[in-house]
Amino acid sequence: MRTTAGWGALVAFLAALLAGVWAAPDDARAAAFVVTIDTTSLAGADVQLEFDLFGFDDVDDNNSATIAGILPAPEILTDAGGLGQLLHEITLADSLSFSLDLTTNFAGGPGGPDRFALFLLDPLTSFSLVDTDLEGDALLLIDLVGPPVVQVAGVTTPPVTVVVTSAVPGPSTGALMGIAVFALLASRSFRSTRRPSRPA
Numbered sequence: 001m002r003t004t005a006g007w008g009a010l011v012a013f014l015a016a017l018l019a020g021v022w023a024a025p026d027d028a029r030a031a032a033f034v035v036t037i038d039t040t041s042l043a044g045a046d047v048q049l050e051f052d053l054f055g056f057d058d059v060d061d062n063n064s065a066t067i068a069g070i071l072p073a074p075e076i077l078t079d080a081g082g083l084g085q086l087l088h089e090i091t092l093a094d095s096l097s098f099s100l101d102l103t104t105n106f107a108g109g110p111g112g113p114d115r116f117a118l119f120l121l122d123p124l125t126s127f128s129l130v131d132t133d134l135e136g137d138a139l140l141l142i143d144l145v146g147p148p149v150v151q152v153a154g155v156t157t158p159p160v161t162v163v164v165t166s167a168v169p170g171p172s173t174g175a176l177m178g179i180a181v182f183a184l185l186a187s188r189s190f191r192s193t194r195r196p197s198r199p200a
Helices: 004-023 173-194
Strands: 031-038 046-054 064-068 075-078 083-091 095-102 115-121 140-143 149-152 161-166
Touching: 031 140, 046 064, 046 075, 064 083, 075 083, 149 161
Parallel strands: none
Antiparallel strands: 031 095, 031 161, 046 083, 046 115, 064 075, 064 095, 115 140, 140 149
16 A cells, blocks of 8 residues: 555656646747737738748747648748748638747847748738838737737728737647656556455
8 A cells, every 4th residue: 555655755756747847848839829810991802911930049940930720731930041931812801810829939149039920912012011010011020039029010001900819828748648647647556555455
């Protein structure tokens, strides 16, 4: 039969293990957002969405952006070579929405942190369809530091409203495996304490 001290040591060990795997960096979910854009003023227009990941810091290929929910399949951008870019043509409805998972590794350097950017372009000319108060007429800029710095266009012509909400990251694969191991060990230990002793 497992003693109280033995149970305490097991619980302490497994708690430390779970805390470690839960706190370990999970690059695919370092920062998670849902981006919703009110495009009523441009409904019916054929546009090109430009997603950019600019590598500004001192380390190449140390960040990524995963875009899902608006494309046939999730797409991953990296800052390898200084720029990751995705162009996607779409006919606008009254609104569009997508999920965005970003890593936030900032290596330092005079160029500042890497940056994610979203633009709304004319598919024929590649010029911006919207004048905004952000650099380059961007609709959205996110600096990849911890915590990330989010800027949304506040003034646009024609009017387009961008809303960015934080999504709660799910536990890493390691954390889920740790929970499963804990449950298995606890179940086996519980059964062993209930097993009747053999008669002498």
